[in-house]
Ligand code: SF4
């Protein structure tokens with residue numbers, strides 16, 4: 001099975017999928033109605049027996065022993081397909097400003113924009129649906145497939161989980177980590193990741209980097225953007241983000257239920273918008 005075929009099929013699904021456009025039933029404000037959440041995807045493949053899965057990710061300074069290999073999620077697994085859905089310019093632009101949406105709660109204009117929050121909630125629903133459709137695609141082709149993050153065995157412990165979409169995308173050649181801990185792809189880090197494990201044999205994508213932080217320039221823009229002071233460039237790329245501070249800030253940013261269906265939306269993402277790695281690999285490290 002060819003990756004190009006899957007890529008075209010996924011792109012068509014994204015461009016025509018209803019869930020990729022904010023509808024009047026869920027929009028928190030009239031300006032959000034009709035806004036497209038995601039651009040066309042980036043897709044990569046990793047071999048299920050890649051040593052990153054079987055060794056590296058299990059090390060305690062990476063993810064840790066709770067990480068489950070593709071084989072543990074799907075016996076007989078041969079490939080892992082990872083995808084990145086970049087947010088559209090409209091969604092990204094909305095979160096660049098610090099003054100776009102005052103909510104009158106003391107944190108005020110450092111809140112996420114409504115469109116960014118839609119990207120987190122409705123966008124994640126779209127990613128989940130896409131994972132299921134991708135599984136169905138393989139199953140209809142006579143293979144087996146599973147989306148680990150949607151299975152009951154998926155679990156989160158502290159700031160780690162037994163299946164990490166960003167790490168899977170790194171293994172599948174989609175990009176490298178940044179100081180803010182997002183994954184910098186050739187379409188930047190503002191967007192969302194998903195993945196599926198299958199026993200279909202696909203050719204792995206070449207990883208065009210030789211270190212986990214190759215695309216981060218350590219420019220410090222994400223540190224300057226962070227309203228919580230969670231990022232410290234002096235501590236280096238691997239240690240420079242304090243997950244506790246970030247998590248507390250994001251949890252503290254719970255909004256009142258709003259929008260027609262009363263969903264409570266929260267988030268931040270200020271370190272992913274208005275930075276050189278928002279929508280591409282920073283120019284200083286780009287090779288073409
Ligand atoms: S803003 Fe600069 S320092 Fe922060 S992750 Fe992006 S490239 Fe790295």
Ligand code: SF4
Pocket residue numbers: 180225226227228229230231241245246247249250268269270271272
């Ligand atoms: S998500 Fe917000 S609080 Fe967390 S590191 Fe990024 S900017 Fe800081």
